[in-house]
Amino acid sequence: MGKQKTRKFAAMKRMINLKDHRIKEKDRAKAKEKKKKDPSELKEREVTKYPSCLFFQYNTQLGPPYHVLVDTNFINFSIKAKLDIVQSMMDCLYAKCIPCITDCVMAEIEKLGMKYRVALRIAKDPRFERLPCTHKGTYADDCLVQRVTQHKCYILATVDRDLKRRIRKIPGVPIMYISNHRYNIERMPDDYGAPRF
Secondary structure: OOOOOOEEEOOOOOOOOOOOOOOOOOOOOOOOOOOOOOOOOOOOOOOOOOOOOOOOEEEOOOOOOOOEEEHHHHHHHHHOOOOHHHHHHHHHHHOOEEEEEEEEHHHHHOOOOHHHHHHHHHHHOOOOOOEEOOOOOOOOHHHHHHHHHOOOOOOEEEOOHOOOOOOOOOOOOOOOEOOOEEEEEEEOHHOOOOOOO
């Protein structure tokens, strides 16, 4: 029996390290020089800038009539809980509410097809304010986060955990959600007439 030849897989050319002594001096990668820290030097740090509408981290632009940005799953869960969206919002906030729906959310509901035709009919209600989108793509979560970051006059209504997590990082944006077959709101200052928890 002869020797069996083993095949080599993923054979690569060996590269010389740029710090190797065989490479010419001018082509070599230079070693980074460590700077000694001066103890008397001022320390710089980046501080997040809050918008001028936030006073003690409470949003002063929020006030009745409330503009509530509605997410796709919020409409679906409202249907499952048999809640009228506008009336339940008014019961939660004790003031007039204007539900707002963006083009991206509308497109998302339309994409879901016949299963969500009731949600589509509710979204086309004349009591809902339609907000046009100027950006590319139709990913609703990014659209809502961007809109809430730019304009602090909205309350965001959603049941989506990931979206809630993203919104909590933005100061001054209250979140409306559904629990125990009614609407609740988190992070709303007492000055605005919201119920205490």
